[in-house]
Amino acid sequence: MPVPILLVTGFLGAGKTTLVNRILQQADGRRIAAVVNDFGAINIDAELIAGAEDGVVSLANGCICCSLEGDLLRTLSNLLRRTPKPDAIVIETSGVADPEDIVRNLMDPVIWREAPLETVLCVADAASPEADLSDPLLLSQLRVADLIAVSKGDLVDKPTLDARRQALSQINRRATLVEADGGEIPLDLVLPEVGTARERTTRPKRPSTDRFESFNWTAAEPISLAGFQQAIGRLASRLVRAKGILETAEKPDVAYLFQLTRGKATLTPLGRDDMAKSGTRIVFIAEVDRIVRSEIDEAMSQAGRKS
The missing domain is CATH 3.40.50.300 (P-loop containing nucleotide triphosphate hydrolases)
Structure with missing residues (x-):
């Protein structure tokens, strides 16, 4: 079937x-x-x-x-x-x-x-x-x-x-x-019943353009929440999206889901048992040429300094 x-x-x-x-x-x-x-x-x-x-x-x-x-x-x-x-x-x-x-x-x-x-x-x-x-x-x-x-x-x-x-x-x-x-x-x-699918017509493939680029930042040890918040404050205006898993020095037993959309950031506690990996890992997405890696690394270096 x-x-x-x-x-x-x-x-x-x-x-x-x-x-x-x-x-x-x-x-x-x-x-x-x-x-x-x-x-x-x-x-x-x-x-x-x-x-x-x-x-x-x-x-x-x-x-x-x-x-x-x-x-x-x-x-x-x-x-x-x-x-x-x-x-x-x-x-x-x-x-x-x-x-x-x-x-x-x-x-x-x-x-x-x-x-x-x-x-x-x-x-x-x-x-x-x-x-x-x-x-x-x-x-x-x-x-x-x-x-x-x-x-x-x-x-x-x-x-x-x-x-x-x-x-x-x-x-x-x-x-x-x-x-x-x-x-x-x-x-x-x-998920309707199988058999309702229809063949679709699409436009000819268009040349792809690189509109967005992504940057990854990781830390093996828990990071400073205050330092992270300051870093995001510096970077947010030039990002279209950011997300990741956060482990903080303030609450090392809690993993957080970090999300940034249109300048609004949220932190949501996650179940530790649900996480396959430990450590902090963040993906930053921006339009091409809006930001460079060195700026992200410089801002995020504050987060690496535990309070």
């Missing part, structure tokens, strides 16, 4: 990993394999995915719409050779990925026969600035979607949410809109 593929796309910080986790938690015994692509050598998202019955496969240090195309097809082929095969495959793309290029690869006849692309889901952040809807990358992510999951609607008032839903509908009139606060979404919407 064919194994359906769910492709999850969305801009940086929209809430893709939260939604994928909720899907996996609702698997109800189904073997779901998760393929997670992060834009950086450290795949934070793969560490945060829990509950995949058929395992998590990490694709790091690039995006699967360009430099990792071959890796994606090989990964899918390997998953389909497992015994037993997964019941479904969820692919979470990097926030910098153009899903149209990925869809084109998934139309490969060999993959399509065994693993048809059933649903393309785009996570859209209701709390993001209205100007984001004119971003060419986000527009491409929205236009290819069958389903648009509106995240973070609980962070805005009703008129703002209604206006965002209307704008999203105008961008893609074919897609079904559903609110997905906290990643909550009906499983039958994202």
